[in-house]
Amino acid sequence: MRIGLLGTGPWARAAYAPALAGHPGLEFAGVWGRRPEAAAALAQRYDVTPYTDVDALLADVDAVAVALPPSVQAPLAVRAARAGRHLLLDKPLALSVADARAVAEAAERAGVASVVFFTARFQKEPEAWIGEQASVAGWCTARAHWLGAVFTTDSPFAASPWRQEKGALWDLGPHALSVLMPILGDVTEVVAAGHGPGDTVHLVLDHAAGASSTVTLSQSVPPAAAGTGYELRGDHGVTVMPAASEDAVTALTRAADALLASAGTGRPHPCDASFGLRVTEILAAAEARLSANTE
Template sequence: MRIGLLGTGPWARMVHAPALSGHGELDFAGVWGRRTAAAKDLAERHGTHAYDDLDALLAEVDAVAVALPPHVQADLAVRAARAHCHLLLDKPLAATVEQGRAVVGAVRETGVASVVFFTARFQPEPEAWIAEQAAWGDWFTARAQWLGAVFTGDSPFAASPWRREKGALWDVGPHALSVLLPVLGDVQRVTAAAYGPGDTVHAVLDHVGGASSTLTLSLTAPPAAAGATVELRGEAGVTLLPESSEDAVAAYGRATDALLAAARTGRPHPCDAAFGLRVTEILAAAEAELARDPD
């Protein structure tokens, strides 16, 4: 499969490009970015070509990997799907529900495969744990804390305009939802409040299976307090999401494997664009609750 990379920012440099260039079943065919010089530099580092014209790249590849802000990603994903390119997308799928629906509509119209990269869903230990807990099914409640130090530590993402605007709800909220939804089921009601430092958000989810979950999300945590925890409580007792032995580059390679399999078989992956849209809908519902919060 010939694949192109759209985006040249820190995540593209740290994860996407190394994973794509090192994958044995891919031809890393080119890079396009909104900054031409950055695209040329990244392409040179990985022995591929930089494209000034996005349509020219889309015409040359079978798939695209996207490492761009969600509002940019969604529009370009629609464009790529209509050029019959399979889609390896990042979370969140889109910045609005309307944009997310446009991506899903383009995927369905063209029949291309899609995978959204929720990191924990492509790491072996968390992936196995999620499947095991989903099979058990009898959970009473869950607690998820996803705390980052993006705005308090030395993070390459601190200057990201969309993270400054959207905050932890949209940046790390998708990670928490990607773990909770397959275990506890879909969400039928959301409440949310912005209590605490910076962009810290608390949400309560009412799941269709009867369980509830609480989320604490922040990009403003002290570096020493950063980290992710998911705890489930039910008839089986208490269990915690395990840490992964693999880094993000290895996980992205697994996401690429999933895209290859979906393109080859025609069977959608559980983390496809439709799942990404559902996550976007829940984030938007929480965001609406925050807008009604008098504080």
């Protein structure tokens, strides 16, 4: 499968480009970016073609991987799907339900495969744990936290305008939901939502299987306080999601495996654009609840 990369920022350079270049089932064909000079530099690094016209790239590939801000990703994903290209997308799928729905509908209408890169879903130990817990009934509550230090360190992602505007809810919320929903079922209601220091948010969620969960998200904690964790409690006791031993490049390689499998079989992957849409709907509901609480 020939695949092109849309995006040249820190995430594209650190994760997407090396994953695409190193995948044995992919031919990394080229790079397009909003800054032509950055696209040329990244393309040169991997000895692939730089594109100044995104439609020219789409004409030369079977699939695209997108490492762009969500508001840019969504319309380009629609464009790629309409051109018949399979989609390896990043989270969140979009920053509005309408944009996310446009991507999901375009992929469905075009009959193209789509995979949204929710990191834990493609890391060996978390993926296995999620599958094991999803097969067990009787969970009554869950607790999740993802406390990052993007805004309190010299992280290259701190300058991201969409992260500055949307904060941890939209940056880290997709990760939390991608872990909780396969186990506890769809979120039926955002029961409560509140702000903490910086961009910290706290959510209380009801799930279709009858359980509830609490979620704390932040990208502004002190570095010493950073960390992630997922805990389930129910009929079988308590279980905690194990830490991942694999880095983002390895996880993205697994996501590319999933895209190849979905394209080859025609069977949707659980983390396809329709799931990305559902995550966006829940994030939008949580954002509305947070806004209502501050009025």
